[in-house]
Each structure stands twice: as structure tokens, then as C-alpha cells.
Amino acid sequence: MNKQAVLSVKDLCADYGKVQALRGVTFEVMGGAVGLLGPNGAGKSTLIKVLLNLMPPSSGSFRFMGEDSRLLGEGIRDRIGYVPEREGLRAGISGIGWVSFLGEMSGLPRRRAIERAHEILNYVGLGESRYRDTQTYSTGMQQRLKFAVALVHDPDIVFLDEPTAGMDPAGREEVLELCRDLVGAGKTILFSTHILKDVEAICSTVVILNRGQVLASEPIENLKVAEERHFIVQWQGERESFLAACAGAGWKARPGHESLVHLVLPPDAGARELFSMAAALDGSIHRLVREESSLEDAYLSMIARGN
Numbered sequence: 001m002n003k004q005a006v007l008s009v010k011d012l013c014a015d016y017g018k019v020q021a022l023r024g025v026t027f028e029v030m031g032g033a034v035g036l037l038g039p040n041g042a043g044k045s046t047l048i049k050v051l052l053n054l055m056p057p058s059s060g061s062f063r064f065m066g067e068d069s070r071l072l073g074e075g076i077r078d079r080i081g082y083v084p085e086r087e088g089l090r091a092g093i094s095g096i097g098w099v100s101f102l103g104e105m106s107g108l109p110r111r112r113a114i115e116r117a118h119e120i121l122n123y124v125g126l127g128e129s130r131y132r133d134t135q136t137y138s139t140g141m142q143q144r145l146k147f148a149v150a151l152v153h154d155p156d157i158v159f160l161d162e163p164t165a166g167m168d169p170a171g172r173e174e175v176l177e178l179c180r181d182l183v184g185a186g187k188t189i190l191f192s193t194h195i196l197k198d199v200e201a202i203c204s205t206v207v208i209l210n211r212g213q214v215l216a217s218e219p220i221e222n223l224k225v226a227e228e229r230h231f232i233v234q235w236q237g238e239r240e241s242f243l244a245a246c247a248g249a250g251w252k253a254r255p256g257h258e259s260l261v262h263l264v265l266p267p268d269a270g271a272r273e274l275f276s277m278a279a280a281l282d283g284s285i286h287r288l289v290r291e292e293s294s295l296e297d298a299y300l301s302m303i304a305r306g307n
Contacts, residue, residue, distance in 0.1 A: 005030055006064070009028070009051075013057060023211070025212070025213065029207075033179060036193075036209070048082075048159055052077065079155055079156045080155050080157055082159045094134070096130040099145070100116075120151050123151070124147050139166065140168075143175055164193065164195055204220060206220055208299065220295055223298045230263070235278075235285060241283070271288065
């Protein structure tokens, strides 16, 4: 039996007047941590607004745990936790007061909301600071408080909007560790960010948007394999002729230290094509080392092709 998608989006479109922000967006989130990537203006924020029922789509649909969003109405927010980039806190109230209040707003009875607030503040590491005014919290503490608010009603999926932006390395790692723990506990995360290393640290799958359309929705490892591959070549012979031959083949190559060449091969070329080309030159490849591709390499290549 096929596993049911936590979130299934099909042909979703959304407009701001004459500007089409989302154009036929289709993807599925099966669980775990999924990175939502794209340059500014790609449609990430609009997509989150539509999924939170804060903005109506112009066409298309989406489902949570198999249920049509149009039938769920505002109840859709019972299924979602949301960690916004900026908003989400109020000065003049304690951490326990803020989380329990929003727990009640989500439909929990008052006593259960208070109990749940204590539980979740302990979980995010704010148990000892629960009675302090949230205005006195550090940036990292404020971010963890937003996580507590997002989790107080025990949602099926948590949307994270730039959760590590502007944080110092220690605070950033605390947030990433919290994300790992949530996934380990069975929560699903949609992680929207510009920091690709954070996505690579916790996510197994990505959805890449550009100009309101999905460029890719697949495991990160598949994406790396499908994109350009980076090599270091040690060339014995006249290096300029090797660089010129690479350029003639349409490959990106630049000189490195002494006899080394940094070479980028497209997905349809490999070592066989490289050695075949080298055989026609006055020289030889002494060493060939594959450099590990990163998510950033794959992402930038894909965005460049999509523009």
C-alpha cells in the first residue's frame, strides 16, 4: 500500500492582481524534512500564505493527510504549525503566558493549554525561562519560543520561514538540532530558507521554486547526481591546449595550481568523454579527482537554466 502524503499540492495558482505569483505548482510532501528553496520573488512566501489559508488560490487544490483543504476551511490551521521569520512574539507577557494563550486560541481547553505549554517549553529548552517577559529573551530564545507556539497544538506539519536567519552559529545549531529532533519524533517540516547549508544539514528532499513554478521536487541526492559534476584534473602537457579543448567541447574549465585544472562536466558527459578528448591532444591526464557536489551547486545550476 502506498504511503499517504502529508501534503499534496496540485496545479496551484495564485495572483496579485495581474501578477501571477504561483503558476501550476505541484508537489507532494511524504514526511520528514523538506526544503523549500527559490530566489526572492520565486513564490515561497505566497505558497505558505495559501497553505495557511491566509490567501485564496486562483485555481488548483491541496490536501492535508488526504483531506481536501476546501473542506477543512480555517480548521486547516489545526493541522499546521507555523514559525514566521519576524512576527510571532508579544512583549509584556511571559513565555508560559504567551504559549498557553495561543494554545487556547488553537482550541485547547485552558487547563490543557497550560499543561501543554509547560511541556513544550521544556521540550524547546525554555523551561527555566518560562516566567520571564519574552521581551528579555535573546534572539535564539525568541526563535525557540516561536517553535513552542508552533508546536503547542501538536500539528501534523510545521512550516519554518527562515528559522536561522540572522542567528549566531551557536543559536543556528540549536535550531537545526531542534529540527532534527522534531523529524526524529515523527513531525513533518517544510523548511523555507535561503541558507542552503541548513537545508542540506537536515532535509532529505527539496522543492525548488522559480518564477512561481516548480523546477524540482525530489531527494537532494538525486538532484546532485542529475546536475553538473566537478572534477580536479592533473594534466601532463601544455595546459592551454587542454583548456581550449574543454572550452571547444562546451565544458567549463579554469586553471588551478601548477598543472591542475578545475573542470565542470554537464550531466550528459563523463570520464569516458573526457579521456576520449584528451587522447587527441599532446598530453595526458595524470590524475582525475571527483569533487563532491553540493546542494548549492545543483541549485545555482538549476536556477540559471530556469532564468
